[in-house]
Amino acid sequence: MPPADAPLVAARGLARRYGPVHALRGVDLDLHPGDVLLLLGPNGAGKSTLLRSLAGLLRPQAGSVMVAGRRLSGDDPDARRPIGLLSHQSLLYDELTLLENLVLAGRLYDLPDPRARAETVLARQALLERKDDRPRQLSRGMQQRAAIARALMHDPTLLLLDEPFTGLDAVAGDRLRALLGELRTAERAMVIVTHHASEAWDLATRVGVLVGGRWGYLGPRPADLAAFHLTYQEVARG
Protein backbone atom coordinates (compact mmCIF):
# COMPACT_ATOMS: atom_id res chain seq x y z
CA MET A 1 0.00 0.00 0.00
CA PRO A 2 1.66 3.30 -1.06
CA PRO A 3 1.74 6.15 1.51
CA ALA A 4 -1.17 8.62 1.38
CA ASP A 5 0.98 11.44 -0.04
CA ALA A 6 2.64 9.17 -2.62
CA PRO A 7 2.38 10.34 -6.21
CA LEU A 8 -0.13 8.60 -8.43
CA VAL A 9 2.48 8.58 -11.17
CA ALA A 10 6.21 8.43 -10.53
CA ALA A 11 8.34 8.30 -13.66
CA ARG A 12 12.10 8.18 -13.21
CA GLY A 13 14.84 8.59 -15.80
CA LEU A 14 12.72 7.72 -18.82
CA ALA A 15 14.83 7.38 -21.94
CA ARG A 16 13.83 6.21 -25.38
CA ARG A 17 15.62 6.34 -28.73
CA TYR A 18 14.35 5.70 -32.22
CA GLY A 19 17.56 4.90 -34.08
CA PRO A 20 19.77 7.97 -33.77
CA VAL A 21 16.92 10.17 -32.50
CA HIS A 22 16.57 10.63 -28.73
CA ALA A 23 12.84 10.98 -28.06
CA LEU A 24 13.26 11.02 -24.27
CA ARG A 25 16.47 11.75 -22.36
CA GLY A 26 16.07 10.91 -18.70
CA VAL A 27 12.65 12.41 -18.00
CA ASP A 28 11.33 12.45 -14.41
CA LEU A 29 7.71 13.19 -13.57
CA ASP A 30 5.56 13.04 -10.44
CA LEU A 31 1.81 13.46 -10.68
CA HIS A 32 -0.44 13.56 -7.64
CA PRO A 33 -4.20 13.00 -7.58
CA GLY A 34 -5.86 16.24 -8.65
CA ASP A 35 -2.96 17.28 -10.90
CA VAL A 36 -3.76 18.26 -14.48
CA LEU A 37 -0.55 18.53 -16.46
CA LEU A 38 -0.65 20.42 -19.73
CA LEU A 39 2.11 18.85 -21.80
CA LEU A 40 3.49 21.12 -24.52
CA GLY A 41 6.41 21.09 -26.88
CA PRO A 42 7.37 21.45 -30.53
CA ASN A 43 6.91 18.57 -32.98
CA GLY A 44 9.26 15.70 -32.18
CA ALA A 45 9.87 16.90 -28.62
CA GLY A 46 8.86 13.52 -27.18
CA LYS A 47 5.34 14.33 -25.93
CA SER A 48 3.60 11.32 -27.45
CA THR A 49 6.52 9.06 -26.51
CA LEU A 50 6.22 10.23 -22.89
CA LEU A 51 2.46 9.74 -22.93
CA ARG A 52 2.73 6.23 -24.37
CA SER A 53 5.41 5.41 -21.80
CA LEU A 54 3.11 6.60 -19.00
CA ALA A 55 0.36 4.41 -20.47
CA GLY A 56 2.66 1.37 -20.51
CA LEU A 57 2.29 1.08 -24.28
CA LEU A 58 5.94 1.87 -24.87
CA ARG A 59 8.74 0.23 -22.94
CA PRO A 60 11.39 2.85 -22.16
CA GLN A 61 14.96 1.78 -22.81
CA ALA A 62 15.91 3.21 -19.42
CA GLY A 63 13.94 4.31 -16.40
CA SER A 64 10.66 3.22 -14.92
CA VAL A 65 7.05 4.27 -14.45
CA MET A 66 5.10 3.56 -11.27
CA VAL A 67 1.33 4.08 -11.29
CA ALA A 68 -0.50 3.87 -7.96
CA GLY A 69 2.55 2.21 -6.47
CA ARG A 70 2.93 -0.51 -9.11
CA ARG A 71 5.60 -0.63 -11.74
CA LEU A 72 4.26 -0.68 -15.28
CA SER A 73 5.38 -3.76 -17.15
CA GLY A 74 3.88 -6.37 -19.40
CA ASP A 75 4.12 -8.87 -16.53
CA ASP A 76 1.73 -7.01 -14.21
CA PRO A 77 -1.54 -6.42 -16.05
CA ASP A 78 -3.23 -4.92 -12.99
CA ALA A 79 -0.69 -2.08 -12.92
CA ARG A 80 -2.43 -0.75 -16.06
CA ARG A 81 -5.91 -0.81 -14.52
CA PRO A 82 -5.93 2.84 -13.29
CA ILE A 83 -4.99 4.17 -16.74
CA GLY A 84 -7.37 5.59 -19.32
CA LEU A 85 -6.10 6.76 -22.69
CA LEU A 86 -7.65 9.04 -25.25
CA SER A 87 -5.30 8.86 -28.21
CA HIS A 88 -5.29 10.23 -31.77
CA GLN A 89 -7.29 7.15 -32.64
CA SER A 90 -10.55 5.97 -31.10
CA LEU A 91 -9.35 2.44 -30.10
CA LEU A 92 -12.76 1.26 -31.34
CA TYR A 93 -13.39 -1.61 -33.75
CA ASP A 94 -15.25 -0.49 -36.85
CA GLU A 95 -16.98 -3.85 -37.22
CA LEU A 96 -18.53 -3.70 -33.75
CA THR A 97 -21.28 -1.37 -32.59
CA LEU A 98 -20.55 1.26 -29.96
CA LEU A 99 -22.26 -0.86 -27.33
CA GLU A 100 -20.33 -3.99 -28.32
CA ASN A 101 -17.06 -2.04 -28.25
CA LEU A 102 -17.73 -0.74 -24.77
CA VAL A 103 -19.03 -4.05 -23.41
CA LEU A 104 -15.83 -5.69 -24.66
CA ALA A 105 -13.77 -3.05 -22.84
CA GLY A 106 -15.88 -3.63 -19.73
CA ARG A 107 -15.21 -7.37 -19.86
CA LEU A 108 -11.49 -6.81 -20.23
CA TYR A 109 -11.58 -4.54 -17.16
CA ASP A 110 -13.62 -7.14 -15.21
CA LEU A 111 -16.53 -4.77 -14.61
CA PRO A 112 -19.44 -6.48 -12.83
CA ASP A 113 -22.10 -5.33 -15.32
CA PRO A 114 -20.35 -4.15 -18.50
CA ARG A 115 -23.57 -3.52 -20.43
CA ALA A 116 -25.10 -1.28 -17.76
CA ARG A 117 -21.83 0.65 -17.39
CA ALA A 118 -21.54 0.99 -21.18
CA GLU A 119 -25.04 2.43 -21.41
CA THR A 120 -24.27 4.84 -18.57
CA VAL A 121 -21.12 6.22 -20.20
CA LEU A 122 -22.78 6.37 -23.62
CA ALA A 123 -25.70 8.29 -22.12
CA ARG A 124 -23.22 10.69 -20.51
CA GLN A 125 -21.74 11.35 -23.94
CA ALA A 126 -25.23 11.75 -25.46
CA LEU A 127 -24.61 8.66 -27.59
CA LEU A 128 -27.09 6.20 -26.12
CA GLU A 129 -29.40 6.53 -29.12
CA ARG A 130 -26.46 5.65 -31.38
CA LYS A 131 -25.36 2.62 -29.36
CA ASP A 132 -26.14 0.20 -32.19
CA ASP A 133 -24.23 2.23 -34.77
CA ARG A 134 -20.70 1.44 -35.78
CA PRO A 135 -17.94 4.01 -35.19
CA ARG A 136 -17.53 4.78 -38.90
CA GLN A 137 -21.21 5.79 -39.08
CA LEU A 138 -20.57 8.66 -36.65
CA SER A 139 -19.35 12.19 -37.27
CA ARG A 140 -15.83 13.16 -36.14
CA GLY A 141 -17.17 14.83 -33.02
CA MET A 142 -19.30 11.80 -32.15
CA GLN A 143 -16.37 9.48 -32.73
CA GLN A 144 -14.34 11.56 -30.30
CA ARG A 145 -17.13 11.29 -27.74
CA ALA A 146 -17.31 7.54 -28.31
CA ALA A 147 -13.56 7.32 -27.75
CA ILE A 148 -13.98 9.29 -24.52
CA ALA A 149 -16.75 6.91 -23.45
CA ARG A 150 -14.40 3.98 -24.05
CA ALA A 151 -11.59 5.66 -22.10
CA LEU A 152 -13.94 6.30 -19.16
CA MET A 153 -15.54 2.83 -19.07
CA HIS A 154 -13.47 1.73 -16.07
CA ASP A 155 -13.43 5.13 -14.34
CA PRO A 156 -9.64 5.57 -14.59
CA THR A 157 -7.73 7.56 -11.96
CA LEU A 158 -5.04 8.50 -14.48
CA LEU A 159 -6.38 9.96 -17.70
CA LEU A 160 -3.94 10.48 -20.55
CA LEU A 161 -5.15 12.58 -23.46
CA ASP A 162 -3.13 12.91 -26.64
CA GLU A 163 -4.22 16.03 -28.56
CA PRO A 164 -7.86 15.55 -27.64
CA PHE A 165 -9.01 18.74 -29.39
CA THR A 166 -7.61 17.82 -32.80
CA GLY A 167 -10.28 17.75 -35.50
CA LEU A 168 -13.05 19.09 -33.27
CA ASP A 169 -15.07 22.16 -34.20
CA ALA A 170 -15.53 24.98 -31.69
CA VAL A 171 -18.75 23.56 -30.22
CA ALA A 172 -17.32 20.07 -29.82
CA GLY A 173 -14.13 21.56 -28.36
CA ASP A 174 -16.13 23.51 -25.76
CA ARG A 175 -18.11 20.38 -24.91
CA LEU A 176 -14.90 18.40 -24.43
CA ARG A 177 -13.43 21.17 -22.22
CA ALA A 178 -16.57 21.09 -20.08
CA LEU A 179 -16.35 17.31 -19.78
CA LEU A 180 -12.68 17.44 -18.81
CA GLY A 181 -13.63 20.04 -16.21
CA GLU A 182 -16.12 17.56 -14.74
CA LEU A 183 -13.51 14.80 -14.80
CA ARG A 184 -10.98 16.95 -12.92
CA THR A 185 -11.47 15.55 -9.45
CA ALA A 186 -9.30 15.30 -6.35
CA GLU A 187 -8.84 11.55 -6.97
CA ARG A 188 -7.85 11.74 -10.62
CA ALA A 189 -4.74 13.01 -12.40
CA MET A 190 -4.71 14.01 -16.06
CA VAL A 191 -2.06 14.65 -18.68
CA ILE A 192 -3.23 16.63 -21.69
CA VAL A 193 -0.89 16.78 -24.68
CA THR A 194 -1.60 19.67 -27.00
CA HIS A 195 0.06 22.04 -29.43
CA HIS A 196 -2.12 24.93 -28.32
CA ALA A 197 -1.86 25.83 -24.65
CA SER A 198 -5.03 27.92 -24.83
CA GLU A 199 -7.13 24.80 -25.55
CA ALA A 200 -6.80 23.46 -22.02
CA TRP A 201 -5.08 26.27 -20.11
CA ASP A 202 -7.90 26.79 -17.62
CA LEU A 203 -8.07 23.08 -16.81
CA ALA A 204 -4.37 22.74 -16.01
CA THR A 205 -2.77 22.90 -12.59
CA ARG A 206 0.74 22.33 -13.99
CA VAL A 207 2.51 22.94 -17.26
CA GLY A 208 5.37 20.97 -18.77
CA VAL A 209 7.31 21.79 -21.92
CA LEU A 210 9.37 19.04 -23.49
CA VAL A 211 12.19 20.07 -25.80
CA GLY A 212 14.45 17.50 -27.42
CA GLY A 213 13.33 14.81 -24.99
CA ARG A 214 14.05 16.86 -21.83
CA TRP A 215 12.00 19.17 -19.67
CA GLY A 216 12.47 22.73 -20.84
CA TYR A 217 9.94 23.81 -18.26
CA LEU A 218 7.96 21.96 -15.60
CA GLY A 219 6.06 23.78 -12.90
CA PRO A 220 2.76 25.15 -11.67
CA ARG A 221 0.57 26.73 -14.30
CA PRO A 222 1.44 30.44 -14.52
CA ALA A 223 -1.48 32.82 -14.07
CA ASP A 224 -0.97 34.64 -17.36
CA LEU A 225 -1.14 32.65 -20.60
CA ALA A 226 0.17 35.55 -22.71
CA ALA A 227 3.25 35.89 -20.53
CA PHE A 228 3.78 32.13 -20.65
CA HIS A 229 3.85 32.26 -24.45
CA LEU A 230 7.08 34.25 -24.25
CA THR A 231 8.54 31.73 -21.82
CA TYR A 232 7.44 28.91 -24.11
CA GLN A 233 9.07 30.44 -27.16
CA GLU A 234 12.34 30.95 -25.30
CA VAL A 235 12.28 27.39 -24.00
CA ALA A 236 11.29 25.90 -27.35
CA ARG A 237 14.19 27.69 -29.05
CA GLY A 238 16.47 25.99 -26.54
Add this chain to the structure above:
Amino acid sequence: MGRALRHALAIAGKDLRMELRTRTSLLSAAVFAALVLMVFNFARDPTAVATVDLAPSILWVTVTFASVVAMNRAFTVERENGAFDGLLLAPVSRESLYLGKYLANLAFVLIVEAITLPLFVLFFNLDLGGALPGLLLTLLLATIGFVAVGTVFSAMVAKTRFAELMLPILLLPFMVPPLIFAVKTTVPLFAGRPLSDVLPGLRFLALYDVAFVTLSVLLFSAVVDE
Protein backbone atom coordinates in the same frame (compact mmCIF):
# COMPACT_ATOMS: atom_id res chain seq x y z
CA MET B 1 -14.06 -19.64 -15.00
CA GLY B 2 -10.62 -18.14 -14.42
CA ARG B 3 -10.02 -14.49 -15.16
CA ALA B 4 -7.34 -15.24 -17.76
CA LEU B 5 -9.62 -17.62 -19.64
CA ARG B 6 -12.52 -15.14 -19.44
CA HIS B 7 -10.35 -12.45 -21.04
CA ALA B 8 -9.14 -14.85 -23.73
CA LEU B 9 -12.69 -15.89 -24.58
CA ALA B 10 -13.81 -12.24 -24.73
CA ILE B 11 -11.04 -11.49 -27.24
CA ALA B 12 -11.68 -14.64 -29.28
CA GLY B 13 -15.43 -13.95 -29.25
CA LYS B 14 -14.80 -10.42 -30.48
CA ASP B 15 -12.67 -11.71 -33.39
CA LEU B 16 -15.22 -14.35 -34.34
CA ARG B 17 -18.10 -11.87 -34.18
CA MET B 18 -16.21 -9.41 -36.40
CA GLU B 19 -15.26 -12.15 -38.86
CA LEU B 20 -18.76 -13.59 -39.07
CA ARG B 21 -20.03 -10.07 -39.72
CA THR B 22 -17.58 -9.30 -42.55
CA ARG B 23 -16.57 -12.85 -43.61
CA THR B 24 -13.47 -11.22 -45.11
CA SER B 25 -10.85 -13.79 -44.23
CA LEU B 26 -13.07 -16.90 -44.19
CA LEU B 27 -14.55 -16.15 -47.57
CA SER B 28 -11.23 -15.24 -49.18
CA ALA B 29 -9.52 -18.32 -47.70
CA ALA B 30 -12.35 -20.64 -48.77
CA VAL B 31 -12.45 -19.23 -52.31
CA PHE B 32 -8.65 -19.43 -52.46
CA ALA B 33 -8.77 -23.11 -51.38
CA ALA B 34 -11.42 -23.90 -53.99
CA LEU B 35 -9.37 -22.21 -56.72
CA VAL B 36 -6.16 -24.03 -55.76
CA LEU B 37 -7.98 -27.37 -55.78
CA MET B 38 -9.50 -26.54 -59.14
CA VAL B 39 -6.11 -25.61 -60.61
CA PHE B 40 -4.53 -28.83 -59.31
CA ASN B 41 -7.46 -30.83 -60.59
CA PHE B 42 -7.06 -29.55 -64.13
CA ALA B 43 -3.26 -29.33 -64.11
CA ARG B 44 -2.55 -32.96 -63.16
CA ASP B 45 -2.35 -35.86 -65.54
CA PRO B 46 -4.35 -38.70 -63.92
CA THR B 47 -2.77 -41.27 -66.24
CA ALA B 48 0.77 -40.40 -65.11
CA VAL B 49 0.37 -40.41 -61.32
CA ALA B 50 -2.37 -42.13 -59.36
CA THR B 51 -4.72 -39.72 -57.61
CA VAL B 52 -4.18 -41.44 -54.28
CA ASP B 53 -0.42 -40.75 -54.51
CA LEU B 54 -0.82 -37.11 -55.43
CA ALA B 55 -3.79 -36.24 -53.22
CA PRO B 56 -2.00 -35.89 -49.85
CA SER B 57 0.43 -33.28 -51.21
CA ILE B 58 -2.37 -31.35 -52.91
CA LEU B 59 -4.47 -31.39 -49.74
CA TRP B 60 -1.64 -30.03 -47.60
CA VAL B 61 -0.48 -27.42 -50.10
CA THR B 62 -4.07 -26.15 -50.26
CA VAL B 63 -4.52 -26.19 -46.48
CA THR B 64 -1.19 -24.44 -45.94
CA PHE B 65 -1.83 -21.48 -48.21
CA ALA B 66 -5.50 -21.13 -47.34
CA SER B 67 -4.51 -21.04 -43.65
CA VAL B 68 -1.99 -18.27 -44.28
CA VAL B 69 -4.72 -16.29 -46.04
CA ALA B 70 -7.04 -16.83 -43.06
CA MET B 71 -4.41 -15.85 -40.48
CA ASN B 72 -3.33 -12.72 -42.31
CA ARG B 73 -6.30 -10.81 -40.98
CA ALA B 74 -5.77 -11.70 -37.31
CA PHE B 75 -3.87 -8.55 -36.44
CA THR B 76 -4.63 -6.32 -39.39
CA VAL B 77 -8.12 -5.78 -37.86
CA GLU B 78 -6.35 -4.55 -34.73
CA ARG B 79 -4.64 -1.78 -36.68
CA GLU B 80 -7.94 -0.05 -37.42
CA ASN B 81 -8.38 2.95 -35.12
CA GLY B 82 -5.43 1.79 -33.02
CA ALA B 83 -7.68 -0.84 -31.44
CA PHE B 84 -4.74 -3.02 -30.45
CA ASP B 85 -3.57 -0.28 -28.07
CA GLY B 86 -6.90 -0.75 -26.30
CA LEU B 87 -6.11 -4.45 -25.77
CA LEU B 88 -2.54 -3.76 -24.66
CA LEU B 89 -3.71 -1.08 -22.25
CA ALA B 90 -6.32 -3.29 -20.58
CA PRO B 91 -5.42 -5.26 -17.43
CA VAL B 92 -5.20 -8.43 -19.49
CA SER B 93 -2.12 -10.62 -19.32
CA ARG B 94 -0.20 -11.00 -22.56
CA GLU B 95 -0.80 -14.76 -22.26
CA SER B 96 -4.58 -14.22 -22.24
CA LEU B 97 -4.28 -11.87 -25.17
CA TYR B 98 -2.28 -14.45 -27.09
CA LEU B 99 -4.69 -17.22 -26.17
CA GLY B 100 -7.67 -15.16 -27.34
CA LYS B 101 -6.11 -14.37 -30.70
CA TYR B 102 -4.90 -17.97 -31.01
CA LEU B 103 -8.32 -19.49 -30.33
CA ALA B 104 -9.92 -17.21 -32.90
CA ASN B 105 -7.25 -18.08 -35.50
CA LEU B 106 -7.62 -21.77 -34.72
CA ALA B 107 -11.38 -21.53 -35.26
CA PHE B 108 -10.90 -19.66 -38.58
CA VAL B 109 -8.42 -22.19 -39.92
CA LEU B 110 -10.49 -25.18 -38.80
CA ILE B 111 -13.54 -23.68 -40.52
CA VAL B 112 -11.49 -23.20 -43.70
CA GLU B 113 -10.32 -26.81 -43.47
CA ALA B 114 -13.91 -27.97 -42.93
CA ILE B 115 -14.82 -26.23 -46.19
CA THR B 116 -11.70 -27.42 -48.02
CA LEU B 117 -11.98 -31.12 -47.18
CA PRO B 118 -15.35 -31.80 -48.89
CA LEU B 119 -14.19 -29.79 -51.92
CA PHE B 120 -11.02 -31.86 -52.01
CA VAL B 121 -13.01 -35.12 -51.90
CA LEU B 122 -15.32 -33.79 -54.61
CA PHE B 123 -12.58 -32.61 -56.99
CA PHE B 124 -10.45 -35.72 -56.64
CA ASN B 125 -13.29 -38.22 -56.38
CA LEU B 126 -11.72 -39.87 -53.35
CA ASP B 127 -13.31 -42.37 -51.02
CA LEU B 128 -11.83 -41.45 -47.66
CA GLY B 129 -13.72 -44.26 -45.91
CA GLY B 130 -11.67 -45.52 -42.98
CA ALA B 131 -9.01 -42.83 -43.47
CA LEU B 132 -11.32 -40.06 -42.25
CA PRO B 133 -10.75 -40.30 -38.45
CA GLY B 134 -6.98 -40.45 -38.92
CA LEU B 135 -7.05 -37.61 -41.43
CA LEU B 136 -9.14 -35.42 -39.11
CA LEU B 137 -6.74 -36.12 -36.25
CA THR B 138 -3.76 -35.27 -38.46
CA LEU B 139 -5.41 -32.04 -39.63
CA LEU B 140 -6.19 -31.07 -36.05
CA LEU B 141 -2.70 -31.79 -34.70
CA ALA B 142 -0.93 -30.01 -37.58
CA THR B 143 -3.27 -27.03 -37.36
CA ILE B 144 -2.83 -26.58 -33.59
CA GLY B 145 0.92 -26.19 -34.08
CA PHE B 146 1.18 -24.00 -37.13
CA VAL B 147 -1.61 -21.67 -36.02
CA ALA B 148 0.31 -21.13 -32.75
CA VAL B 149 3.36 -19.97 -34.72
CA GLY B 150 1.21 -18.07 -37.23
CA THR B 151 -0.47 -16.08 -34.47
CA VAL B 152 2.89 -14.82 -33.19
CA PHE B 153 4.13 -13.97 -36.67
CA SER B 154 0.91 -12.22 -37.67
CA ALA B 155 1.30 -10.03 -34.54
CA MET B 156 4.92 -9.37 -35.51
CA VAL B 157 4.21 -8.33 -39.10
CA ALA B 158 0.99 -6.42 -38.42
CA LYS B 159 2.83 -3.11 -38.07
CA THR B 160 4.90 -3.59 -41.21
CA ARG B 161 3.89 -2.13 -44.54
CA PHE B 162 3.78 -5.48 -46.33
CA ALA B 163 2.14 -7.61 -43.65
CA GLU B 164 0.30 -9.83 -46.15
CA LEU B 165 3.58 -10.63 -47.91
CA MET B 166 5.70 -10.94 -44.78
CA LEU B 167 3.52 -13.50 -43.00
CA PRO B 168 4.02 -16.37 -45.48
CA ILE B 169 7.73 -15.57 -45.82
CA LEU B 170 8.23 -15.86 -42.06
CA LEU B 171 5.73 -18.59 -41.34
CA LEU B 172 6.28 -21.12 -44.13
CA PRO B 173 9.73 -22.28 -42.92
CA PHE B 174 8.19 -23.05 -39.52
CA MET B 175 5.36 -24.94 -41.20
CA VAL B 176 7.71 -27.27 -43.07
CA PRO B 177 8.34 -29.79 -40.21
CA PRO B 178 4.65 -30.36 -39.38
CA LEU B 179 3.81 -30.43 -43.09
CA ILE B 180 6.39 -33.13 -43.80
CA PHE B 181 4.92 -35.29 -41.04
CA ALA B 182 1.34 -34.45 -41.97
CA VAL B 183 1.95 -35.60 -45.56
CA LYS B 184 3.85 -38.69 -44.34
CA THR B 185 0.87 -39.52 -42.14
CA THR B 186 -1.73 -38.84 -44.80
CA VAL B 187 -0.11 -41.01 -47.51
CA PRO B 188 -0.52 -44.36 -45.67
CA LEU B 189 -3.99 -43.32 -44.46
CA PHE B 190 -5.11 -42.76 -48.06
CA ALA B 191 -3.55 -46.11 -48.98
CA GLY B 192 -5.91 -47.77 -46.50
CA ARG B 193 -3.36 -48.44 -43.74
CA PRO B 194 -4.65 -48.49 -40.13
CA LEU B 195 -4.19 -45.60 -37.71
CA SER B 196 -1.65 -47.58 -35.69
CA ASP B 197 0.75 -47.41 -38.67
CA VAL B 198 0.90 -43.62 -38.53
CA LEU B 199 1.32 -43.17 -34.78
CA PRO B 200 4.98 -41.99 -35.02
CA GLY B 201 3.92 -39.15 -37.32
CA LEU B 202 1.05 -38.19 -35.04
CA ARG B 203 3.40 -38.27 -32.05
CA PHE B 204 5.75 -35.86 -33.83
CA LEU B 205 2.86 -33.51 -34.59
CA ALA B 206 1.76 -33.61 -30.93
CA LEU B 207 5.33 -32.89 -29.83
CA TYR B 208 5.56 -29.97 -32.26
CA ASP B 209 2.29 -28.62 -30.84
CA VAL B 210 3.50 -28.74 -27.24
CA ALA B 211 6.85 -27.14 -28.13
CA PHE B 212 5.55 -24.38 -30.37
CA VAL B 213 2.42 -23.48 -28.41
CA THR B 214 4.65 -23.06 -25.32
CA LEU B 215 7.29 -21.08 -27.22
CA SER B 216 4.66 -18.88 -28.86
CA VAL B 217 3.05 -18.00 -25.51
CA LEU B 218 6.47 -17.10 -24.11
CA LEU B 219 7.51 -15.03 -27.14
CA PHE B 220 4.26 -13.15 -27.66
CA SER B 221 4.92 -10.56 -24.95
CA ALA B 222 8.29 -9.65 -26.48
CA VAL B 223 6.63 -9.29 -29.89
CA VAL B 224 3.78 -6.99 -28.87
CA ASP B 225 5.48 -4.83 -26.23
CA GLU B 226 7.24 -2.00 -28.04
